[in-house]
Amino acid sequence: MKLRRSGVPCASRSRPSLWESYVTKNSIHPSLAGKVVLVTGGGSGIGAAHVAEFCAQGATVGFLDVAEDASRQLVEQVTAAGHKPPRFLRTDLTDVAALQAAIAAFAAEAGAVDVLVNNAAHDERHELDAITPEYFEERIAVNLRHLVFAIQAVAPGMRAKGAGVIVNTGSISWRAGFGGMPLYMAAKAGIEGLTRALARDLGPDGIRVNCILPGWVMTERQLTLWVDDAARKLIAERQCLGGYVEPADIARMATWLASDDSQMITNQTFVVDGGWI
Ligand SMILES: NC(=O)c1ccc[n+]([C@@H]2O[C@H](COP(=O)([O-])OP(=O)(O)OC[C@H]3O[C@@H](n4cnc5c(N)ncnc54)[C@H](O)[C@@H]3O)[C@@H](O)[C@H]2O)c1
Numbered sequence: 650m651k652l653r654r655s656g657v658p659c660a661s662r663s664r665p666s667l668w669e670s671y672v673t674k675n676s677i678h679p680s681l682a683g684k685v686v687l688v689t690g691g692g693s694g695i696g697a698a699h700v701a702e703f704c705a706q707g708a709t710v711g712f713l714d715v716a717e718d719a720s721r722q723l724v725e726q727v728t729a730a731g732h733k734p735p736r737f738l739r740t741d742l743t744d745v746a747a748l749q750a751a752i753a754a755f756a757a758e759a760g761a762v763d764v765l766v767n768n769a770a771h772d773e774r775h776e777l778d779a780i781t782p783e784y785f786e787e788r789i790a791v792n793l794r795h796l797v798f799a800i801q802a803v804a805p806g807m808r809a810k811g812a813g814v815i816v817n818t819g820s821i822s823w824r825a826g827f828g829g830m831p832l833y834m835a836a837k838a839g840i841e842g843l844t845r846a847l848a849r850d851l852g853p854d855g856i857r858v859n860c861i862l863p864g865w866v867m868t869e870r871q872l873t874l875w876v877d878d879a880a881r882k883l884i885a886e887r888q889c890l891g892g893y894v895e896p897a898d899i900a901r902m903a904t905w906l907a908s909d910d911s912q913m914i915t916n917q918t919f920v921v922d923g924g925w926i
Pocket of ligand 1: 696819866871
């Protein structure tokens with residue numbers, strides 16, 4: 650099967666390397682220089698692209714993750730690329746007290762957070778019959794709860810500045826009607842509701858709240874676990890565009906949403922899926 654990316658035949662262009670998929674063709678948004686940016690789940694996957702892109706914009710970036718090796722490797726790569734090193738704070742986001750402490754520690758070092766990218770989630774597959782009350786709580790903790798407490802932690806600093814940007818991460822999965830992960834999809838639907846609610850509540854303080862819905866993004870986890878020939882065929886059939894959605898495609902939407910270029914945009918959801926839904 651021949652897939653294209655930006656009109657370039659597959660045969661002449663392979664997928665970008667992991668690092669290239671994080672930072673490619675980035676536009677510079679001058680308003681992001683010096684901004685304090687916090688990314689959850691920034692150690693790998695789409696989150697690593699957010700970290701790399703915001704660093705490339707000249708922002709002061711911190712990220713929270715449990716994956717130590719990947720996170721340290723990312724710090725090295727970003728630094729080697731000539732950018733200000735991002736600050737990695739090892740944090741389990743399902744531990745609300747630890748999350749609050751990490752955000753406070755980062756803000757004490759870097760200043761109050763200007764931009765929060767709520768990125769982390771875990772798309773573990775599960776069946777309805779196997780859900781227990783404990784498993785329900787665990788899936789909601791990793792896919793929805795930490796977004797609320799991260800926003801709660803950064804909101805006072807943003808209110809004091811009279812400005813701030815929150816970018817939440819949903820998923821096309823529930824809109825497209827996928828199956829096999831009902832709690833993940835319920836949490837992702839909830840994130841859109843949370844975005845709408847808090848855009849209204851925080852707007853008077855100059856805080857913008859938007860949501861990005863990624864399509865099927867070629868992260869290491871997706872490529873390792875699920876992207877086989879059948880999946881490539883499905884992507885080719887469902888996306889309007891040929892080629893693949895890469896982590897940097899999501900990060901570029903986030904940097905634009907975080908910049909002053911989108912200063913009157915809030916309460917919205919932006920789909921980056923090559924036209925899947
Ligand atoms: N990749 C896709 O195709 C896709 C599609 C739709 C939506 N999304 C969404 O995009 C976001 C990023 O997804 P991804 O594909 O990059 O995921 P990923 O699994 O590749 O990376 C997630 C990162 O979050 C970290 N993380 C997970 N649980 C954590 C915890 N409890 N504490 C701290 N860190 C934790 C992981 O270590 C990892 O670095 C998620 O919100 C996901 O739901 C992804």
